[in-house]
Amino acid sequence: MDAVLKKPMPKSDYLDKPSTNRPDQAEVESAVRTLLRWTGDDPDREGLIDTPKRVAKAFLEMFNGYDMCPAEELGRTFEEVAGYDDLVLVRDIQFHSHCEHHMVPIIGTAHVGYLPEGKVVGLSKIARVVDIFAHRLQTQEAMTAQIANVIQDVLNPRGVAVMIEAEHMCMAMRGIRKQGSTTLTSTFTGVFKDSPEEQLRFLTMVRHGNK
Structure with a gap:
């Protein structure tokens, strides 16, 4: 499945630490x-x-993602970028998560790009945001949107592009039992959402690095 997600997640889903009431x-x-x-x-x-x-x-x-706020990870930015305003792409961010329906693993790779507006964030922070959302009970569709939306809301870049490729153990280990099936999701904001050319450039850069 290759889905472009357009409906934003509620901000409370990704800007705050989730409310938890853990048992002893x-x-x-x-x-x-x-x-x-x-x-x-x-x-x-x-x-x-x-x-x-x-x-x-x-x-x-x-599941330590419930104890961390992804917006805080993006809080420190850098403006001394010598006027650079083109695509920043962090590719091949490997992650593991758990399906919220069966609590079995999701294992995959995230590709995250953004077009900065006068400031950039440390590259490791992008990977950290992926991990925070991954270390919660998830659906791949929601996780894709959450990553894009928090970067858009905190950094306010001209656009964000996120693509996730993952294998779901709920398909491989139970039910239909199809090992090796990969699910692909993508979402775009800002310039990426409005420009098929920018979407194509992002996807080309992602795929070129995997050849």
Whole structure:
């Protein structure tokens, strides 16, 4: 699927830290034990005794995007760019996320470009924004729009282009079980949205680097 997303996400979805009400450690470990029993295994056997604790720790790492604000990552910009105002493209940002429908992995690559308006942001900050949104329960469509919208709203560039390519384990491991299928999403704002030529230039630069 190759979709161009045009409807912006509500700003509260990407400019603020999400509101969280986490249970305590004991509740989490109890929930994991219940899931282990649901699989048909014995949570008291030797190999699974510490699994609830390990799962709780792993979840804190994999979903730490809920503790961070992507807008804050873009807060420091640089204006000494010698008049540069052409496309800035950060390509091949690898990420892992989790599908909000089945909580199984999404593994993919993001390509993010923008046309600066007098200021630029550190390149690592773009990758950091991708990771923050990836480390939340997601759909690929929403994540694509969130990345573009927060860059547009915070940096106010002349336009933003985002493309994500990802494999969804919910397709590979269950249901239709089609390994290797890739989902492609893209969204454009500003100049990119209004100019097919700029869209083509962005896509060409992304694809040229993958040959």
